[in-house]
Amino acid sequence: MKSTVFSVACASVLLFGTANALAGEQYSEPSGTQVGVLIEVAASAAQERQLARYGYTSLAKAERSITIDGQTRHINVVRMETIAIRVGEKTVTWTFDTLGTASFPLSKIIPGTDQVTVYVDENPMYRGGR
Template sequence: MKTKFSQLALIAAISLAAAGTSYAHEDYSEAGTNHWLSHVSETKSAPTANQLASFGYTATKNADREVTLSSGSKYLNVTRLETIKINVAGKSVVWTFDTLGTAPFPLSKIISGADGITVYVTENPAYQGG
C-alpha cells in the first residue's frame, strides 16, 4: 500500500513539473530585469479614431451608392457598414456608417448644415444570425 502511494505521489509530482515547465520561458538577464521591462512595455494600442467614432467615419474607398438630399429632406435610410456618398447643402462626403448599434441620429452630427435630417440605420443582413 505504501509503495502504491509513493508511486502515485511520484507520478503526480512529475506531471505537475512537466505542466509547469510548459508555461515557462527563458530569461537570461540579470535578476530578470529585461524580462520584467519587456512585459511593462507591452501595452495594448489605443483605439483608432475610426473605432471611437459613434456614427462612422469618412471613407477612403469608393461609395456603394450616392444620395443627394434636398432642403426638404427629412430622413436618410442606411445600412450599418454601408459606404455612401452624401450630397447635401452644397457639401459632399463619402461616409461609412460604422455605427454602434442602429439608433437614429441627426445627419448634422456628420455634415454641418444638414439640419432637420435624421439618419435611420438598419442592421447589415450579412451580420445577422439566421
C-alpha cells in the same frame, strides 16, 4: 580573392552584430514613464472609437449617392454601407459603422443638416440566422 571574401565576411559580422545589439536595446522593458505614455495612447484610441460611433469618412467607392436638400427629412442606410452624401456643392463619402445606433441626426456628421435623421438598418450579412 580570399582576402576580399574575408573582408566582406568580417564587415557582415560587424554590421549584423551591431544591428542586433541595437535591436536588443530597442525592445527592453519599458520604464514607468513609458508605461504611462502607452496607457495614455491606448485610452486616446478607445476615445476615438467612441467618438466614431456614427461611422467615418471613407476613401472607398460609394455604393450609392444621396443628395440632401431642403425637403429631405430622413435617409435610410444599412450598417457598414458606404454612401456619398451631397449637401449643396460638397460631397462626403461616409461608411456607416454604427453598431448599436439605430438612428441619429445627420448633423452629427455633416454640419448644417439639422432637419435630417439617419435611420440605420442592420446589414443582412451580420444578422444571426438559422
